[in-house]
Amino acid sequence: AQSVTQLDSQVPVFEEAPVELRCNYSSSVSVYLFWYVQYPNQGLQLLLKYLSGSTLVKGINGFEAEFNKSQTSFHLRKPSVHISDTAEYFCAVTSEGGAQKLVFGQGTRLTINP
Amino acid sequence: GAGVSQSPSNKVTEKGKDVELRCDPISGHTALYWYRQSLGQGLEFLIYFQGNSAPDKSGLPSDRFSAERTGGSVSTLTIQRTQQEDSAVYLCASSLVAFELYEQYFGPGTRLTVT
Numbered sequence: 001a002q003s004v005t006q007l008d009s010q011v012p013v014f015e016e017a018p019v020e021l022r023c024n025y026s027s028s029v030s031v032y033l034f035w036y037v038q039y040p041n042q043g044l045q046l047l048l049k050y051l052s053g054s055t056l057v058k059g060i061n062g063f064e065a066e067f068n069k070s071q072t073s074f075h076l077r078k079p080s081v082h083i084s085d086t087a088e089y090f091c092a093v094t095s096e097g098g099a100q101k102l103v104f105g106q107g108t109r110l111t112i113n114p
Numbered sequence: 115g116a117g118v119s120q121s122p123s124n125k126v127t128e129k130g131k132d133v134e135l136r137c138d139p140i141s142g143h144t145a146l147y148w149y150r151q152s153l154g155q156g157l158e159f160l161i162y163f164q165g166n167s168a169p170d171k172s173g174l175p176s177d178r179f180s181a182e183r184t185g186g187s188v189s190t191l192t193i194q195r196t197q198q199e200d201s202a203v204y205l206c207a208s209s210l211v212a213f214e215l216y217e218q219y220f221g222p223g224t225r226l227t228v229t
Contacts, residue, residue: 036220043118043205044220090157100209101147101173102218104157 002027002093006105013081014113021076021108023065023091033074034092034102035065044090050074061085086112116140118221120206126227127196135191135224139208146189147209147218148181152202160204163189196228 007022025031035047048059055067065076074091088109092102119138127133139146148160159173163183174180178197183189193200203225207218 043222044207046217046219049217092157100145101159101162101170102149102157103159104149106156 002031002095002103004091004093004103004105006089006091006108008108009106010109010111012111012113015083016080018079019077019081019085019110021089021091021110023074023076023105025072025074025091025093027072027093027095029095031093031095033065033067034094035059035063035074035076036090036092036104037061038088038090038107040087047076047089081110081112083112083114085110118206118208118219120204120221120224122224123222124225124227126229129198129228130195132192132194133196133226135193135204135226137189137191137206137208137221139187139189139206140210140219141187143208143210143219144186145209145218146183147207148189148191149205149207150175150202151205151223155202157205160191193226196226198228201226201228 003026005024013019033050036044037047038044047063048057050057050067058064063078065074067074088107090107091105094100094102121136144165146163149157151157161181162170178194181191203223205223206221209218
């Protein structure tokens with residue numbers, strides 16, 4: 001079975017500061033990893049995904065994530081955040097074959113303070 | 115083009131009543147997923163449809179939950195004899211080809227409140 005752990009339930013940062021949201025996963029098979037963002041009262045939007053190839057993945061809105069197989073991590077980073085980045089961020093995993101159903105972490109609420 | 119749409123956006127129902135939640139996937143998307151987002155459980159997979167194959171119902175929490183997808187497009191999630199623990203946001207997602215793209219597009223959700 002797969003599982004995802006997001007180590008921080010809430011992360012407050014100041015505007016223009018860098019941020020890292022942590023995600024660790026466990027799986028007995030090869031995985032595909034995703035970060036989704038949920039703005040207040042909206043649905044989930046894909047930020048970025050890792051399927052294969054380069055372990056550094058760049059996504060929308062200036063976010064990037066690095067897949068580290070040895071540490072089973074997929075941390076999300078942004079060098080300089082904006083007020084508009086305030087949202088909940090979900091890390092998710094799925095595997096090849098079958099339903100490709102996403103297994104989500106509990107989410108990290110990112111709050112940007114001016 | 116149009117994204118995934120869900121209706122109603124909000125539903126308040128009394129305990130014991132049945133409810134139906136609707137999902138219109140993106141046109142041409144063959145895979146459709148239902149997830150539930152609740153305070154205690156986070157985001158959970160419920161059920162998956164892919165083309166004409168039998169659905170994967172492994173995430174349905176009880177036999178009070180069922181779903182169907184008519185004509186390979188619109189899907190309805192039905193909850194019978196609702197309980198207070200069914201209160202959650204129910205999210206629908208669709209994808210073009212489940213295997214190749216791994217990108218699921220989510221609808222805005224239906225917020226269900228059971229009183």
